[in-house]
Amino acid sequence: MIYRQVQNTDLLVSVIGYGGWGAGIKGWPDVSEKKVCESINEAIKYGINIFDTSPLYGNGMSEAILGAMLSSWRKYVIISTKFGLVDNGFGKIQHDLSRDSMLRELDTSLTRLKTDYIDIYTVHFPDGINSLENVFNELLLLKKNNVIKNIAASNLSIENVRIAHSCGVTIIQNKFNLIDSNDVNEIIPFCKANSMGYFAYSPLSQGLFTDKINADFKLSKKDVRRFNPVFSNSNNFSNALTIKESLAVSPLYSSLKYVLETDGVTTALITMTRPEHVRQNVKIIESIL
Numbered sequence: 259m260i261y262r263q264v265q266n267t268d269l270l271v272s273v274i275g276y277g278g279w280g281a282g283i284k285g286w287p288d289v290s291e292k293k294v295c296e297s298i299n300e301a302i303k304y305g306i307n308i309f310d311t312s313p314l315y316g317n318g319m320s321e322a323i324l325g326a327m328l329s330s331w332r333k334y335v336i337i338s339t340k341f342g343l344v345d346n347g348f349g350k351i352q353h354d355l356s357r358d359s360m361l362r363e364l365d366t367s368l369t370r371l372k373t374d375y376i377d378i379y380t381v382h383f384p385d386g387i388n389s390l391e392n393v394f395n396e397l398l399l400l401k402k403n404n405v406i407k408n409i410a411a412s413n414l415s416i417e418n419v420r421i422a423h424s425c426g427v428t429i430i431q432n433k434f435n436l437i438d439s440n441d442v443n444e445i446i447p448f449c450k451a452n453s454m455g456y457f458a459y460s461p462l463s464q465g466l467f468t469d470k471i472n473a474d475f476k477l478s479k480k481d482v483r484r485f486n487p488v489f490s491n492s493n494n495f496s497n498a499l500t501i502k503e504s505l506a507v508s509p510l511y512s513s514l515k516y517v518l519e520t521d522g523v524t525t526a527l528i529t530m531t532r533p534e535h536v537r538q539n540v541k542i543i544e545s546i547l
């Protein structure tokens with residue numbers, strides 16, 4: 259495995275990370291808990307040391323599975339979880355970065371993850387209500403108490419990345435792949451110039467750049483990708499397939515190469531709910547880097 263240092267932190271992270279959304283099982287087709295557990299074991303075996311999750315993924319299922327699987331490896335793994343998107347139990351997701359909600363979510367995440375600290379605590383989305391400066395200041399207090407070790411923020415514009423940097427945030431987690439590539443212009447160069455880590459999520463555009471998705475793909479009502487305009491809009495979907503078909507080498511190889519060779523990207527967080535996908539992705543990145 260190849261590792262990269264996140265500047266200004268003691269984090270040395272594998273260049274591919276285990277994305278835990280699929281480990282929540284809900285909303286991803288044909289995913290089984292057994293295969294998820296096998297894929298987590300395979301990730302550990304191949305030296306993947308960063309595991310990204312959220313209380314939102316499967317309503318806590320992803321955190322619970324990762325907590326159970328990683329507890330004996332706790333010292334060796336980097337756990338990244340999030341807060342700020344809360345399932346209200348009636349199928350609606352609420353944005354809430356208030357202090358009370360943050361502390362409640364943190365408490366529940368620590369219990370599910372069977373740990374007394376979080377390596378990377380991530381603001382999932384700005385909520386448009388609480389100022390990011392205030393949110394980051396609250397997080398700095400938690401960091402002082404060692405409950406969280408590092409602060410990250412996700413789904414930020416360049417303006418918010420600047421704010422995050424000025425408030426002591428060391429990692430940005432944003433969507434970055436061959437289709438959603440805007441961050442290459444300003445955000446990734448800013449992170450590099452200011453020694454911030456950049457974690458790319460959805461590097462395979464949620465499976466589009468794999469052999470799983472072709473023109474026959476039907477989006478089911480419960481599939482998490484119904485929220486992704488690349489899948490939910492038929493024009494976007496056919497344009498995306500045209501881009502995919504134009505690639506000279508395999509889409510999986512091309513997309514991992516694009517993301518991981520972009521200067522400033524630290525790691526690519528990939529959902530892998532099958533051990534063979536862990537093996538295949540590790541093999542590819544080792545041939546690229």
Ligand SMILES: NC(=O)c1ccc[n+]([C@@H]2O[C@H](COP(=O)([O-])OP(=O)(O)OC[C@H]3O[C@@H](n4cnc5c(N)ncnc54)[C@H](OP(=O)(O)O)[C@@H]3O)[C@@H](O)[C@H]2O)c1
Binds near residue numbers: 382470534
């Ligand atoms: N901060 C945020 O707001 C945010 C948003 C989205 C995602 N994320 C993070 O980023 C992670 C990854 O993003 P994502 O799940 O949206 O998309 P992704 O990783 O780009 O795509 C996941 C899909 O690719 C498939 N796949 C992976 N390797 C494969 C291979 N070798 N061959 C065939 N198919 C393969 C997976 O299948 P299998 O499951 O069958 O292996 C899964 O269906 C998430 O798990 C989460 O941790 C964060």
